[in-house]
Amino acid sequence: MCGIVGVVSNSMVNQVIYDALLLLQHRGQDAAGIATNHSSSFAMHKANGLVRDVFRTRNMRSLPGNVGIGHVRYPTAGSTSEEEAQPFYVNAPFGITLAHNGNLTNAEQLKIELFKNDRRHINTDSDSEVLLNVLAHEIQQATSSYSLDPATLFGAIARLHNRVRGAYAVVAQIAGFGLLAFRDPYGIRPLCLGVLETDKGDEYMIASESVALEGLGFRFVRDVEPGEAIFIDEDHKLYSQQCAENPSLNPCAFEYVYLARPDSIIDGASVYATRLKMGEYLAEQVRHHMASGAIDVVMPIPDTSRPSAMQLALKLNLDYREGFIKNRYIGRTFIMPGNVSRRKSVRQKLNAIGSEFKGKSVLLVDDSIVRGTTSREIVQMARESGATRVIFASAAPPVKFPNVYGIDMPTRQELIAYGRSNEEICREITADALVYQEVSAMRRAIADVNPRLTSLEASCFDGEYITGDITRDYLDRLEAARNSPNSMTEDGVPSQLNLNLAKGE
Structure with missing residues (x-):
């Protein structure tokens, strides 16, 4: 469980993202990060800790731009390394930053494919970095020049859906083009869209929960559908398309039981x-x-x-x-x-x-x-x-x-x-x-x-x-890795080595 937010604004976006992350703090208390885009260049700051502790005035000043994404992470066992704080960044094609809520169940297979076939290197144990590189590869395969239109981008998401398994709600920035968001074909993890009408034009926010939208004056528009991708370009024009072949809505029951804030609306409930x-x-x-x-x-x-x-x-x-x-x-x-x-x-x-x-x-x-x-x-x-x-x-x-x-x-x-x-x-x-x-x-x-x-x-x-x-074998491998005599620290937390096995990496 993590919290993600993406904002396209008519003015500096760093404060809005910071405030949204405070409203999503219940979804993750281990690490926080913000990445913004200004003149096709990214600025990023992330670290372990609560939002209020990670960002100081000097950090906020170093995050210019009218488009940005943010992330709060909760301490899934073993992922306490500051290197795994999000967003993640890759420099090709175009430059992409990404924040992800969920978990990939075939991260092991994808990591092998990325190394052997796609010639991409994964530097952390995070499946979010795997997801980012799959996205980058599919966009790169679909473009032959420094241009990117929504149809091409949605085609890349469709191919990503065919490769990736598990739960994922994603916000990403593509340098010089705009904000991208998409949700897995089963709609397991939540994601919603809001709009703020201003004299200068519409502003958009995409977040894990509606409370982040409403708390900052954005009007809740709708949930992102399972398998759907939304792209908002630099001119604030919004495009959306269903990118999965057989999407179905299956939200996580535990969101309603415990994870989400009570004042949120998730998938219409x-x-x-x-x-x-x-x-x-x-x-x-x-x-x-x-x-x-x-x-x-x-x-x-x-x-x-x-x-x-x-x-x-x-x-x-x-x-x-x-x-x-x-x-x-x-x-x-x-x-x-x-x-x-x-x-x-x-x-x-x-x-x-x-x-x-x-x-x-x-x-x-x-x-x-x-x-x-x-x-x-x-x-x-x-x-x-x-x-x-x-x-x-x-x-x-x-x-x-x-x-x-x-x-x-x-x-x-x-x-x-x-x-x-x-x-x-x-x-x-x-x-x-x-x-x-x-x-x-x-x-x-x-x-x-x-x-x-x-x-x-x-x-x-x-x-x-x-x-x-x-499968039972999949769960048995998770269990064996976690229960290995060398897998636990004093406090009962899996060691990094065995966590990698538990995560299938």
């Missing part, structure tokens, strides 16, 4: 509304599994689960209380590498209000349970605060399978629900009872908000990989 619906369906499960009077109060694990918890309490006519207060200066624990970091961060991030727990049977509602590390800590905090009984409910189904499309869930052994019954999971997190959402109910909750969303990428819940190229 309000994230907030889907989480309310998940709370309604979860209430049915709680009613089915728990005796009347067994719960005194409902509490969310802030912040993502709050809509589901509120709606659940309303449906069951139970008191709703805020039992945990969140320190907003601590990062999201799900996207922190290593169990040690996550356990330590939970106590720093959340503080319990003892009076809300004391002597009560408490139903804690979280958006999901991935590794179980934070859930166990939270249950223990509730008991320490005086709760007589702690019931845990997950607004999402059990996470049983690895995600290979850009979320850091690479092995089955790291997932608490893999190979365990609900009763065993309940004991692992030390709760008195555990209630999970059903997969079918999660799907209904999202489709209730937008009936068009009849198919979701929900592989981490149901084990069905939408791209059709993920």
Whole structure:
């Protein structure tokens, strides 16, 4: 999971991109970068850290131009090298910078093809650099002179779709020509288009989430369709074309469960509304599994689960209380590498209000349970605060399978629900009872908000990989690489050597 943004403006674009990245900071806290284009020359600054820490006044002044792209990265295991901060740059043809959200499942094969056939060198372990070089090669093959028209560019994207597998939402700049954006044929990772009408002409923004558009005054126009490419030239003329042969919309269910901001709209569905619906369906499960009077109060694990918890309490006519207060200066624990970091961060991030727990049977509602590390800590905090009984409910189904499309869930052994019954999971997190959402109910909750969303990428819940190229052998190789005795650092993070194997590189 990462956040990307591209802007075509009538004035200096660096501040707009910076502000957009702040609005997308929840999608990545590990690194940030901006690349701008001025007089067919690129300027770039990127580094590890939060947006506010990466960019100083001197850095912003060094980013001139009316067109630019930005990126925030979250720490997928092993990719903490500053060299892998985005955007990436390649100097031929024309000069291209690129920012990517997602994960390529055939990066190993592509890297071999690029070296042997395309004579292109990959300098990092990032699949985003692989994707950039595939794009550059296909554009180069399609052009014979220093000229590039939209039809030629869209043809290059069509050939890229035929070569690349996995999930990818992309913004890229082509020096002297304009801004390019495209989305994989399955529409797994989100991407949307906005416009700002000004006296000097229309300005455009393309971003991972609509909150980035609306927060900066851009009018949300639409989502980029699966397989579609959009090109905005230097005269601000917008071109779009479907570049995939058989596109289908399969947005990542985990975006609605956890990743996206609640005030975003992704593929026509309000994230907030889907989480309310998940709370309604979860209430049915709680009613089915728990005796009347067994719960005194409902509490969310802030912040993502709050809509589901509120709606659940309303449906069951139970008191709703805020039992945990969140320190907003601590990062999201799900996207922190290593169990040690996550356990330590939970106590720093959340503080319990003892009076809300004391002597009560408490139903804690979280958006999901991935590794179980934070859930166990939270249950223990509730008991320490005086709760007589702690019931845990997950607004999402059990996470049983690895995600290979850009979320850091690479092995089955790291997932608490893999190979365990609900009763065993309940004991692992030390709760008195555990209630999970059903997969079918999660799907209904999202489709209730937008009936068009009849198919979701929900592989981490149901084990069905939408791209059709993920085999048991593929997952076994990921797992073997991660579990190698030499693959882990002290904090449980895979070493760089074994991560390369895990990523298929």
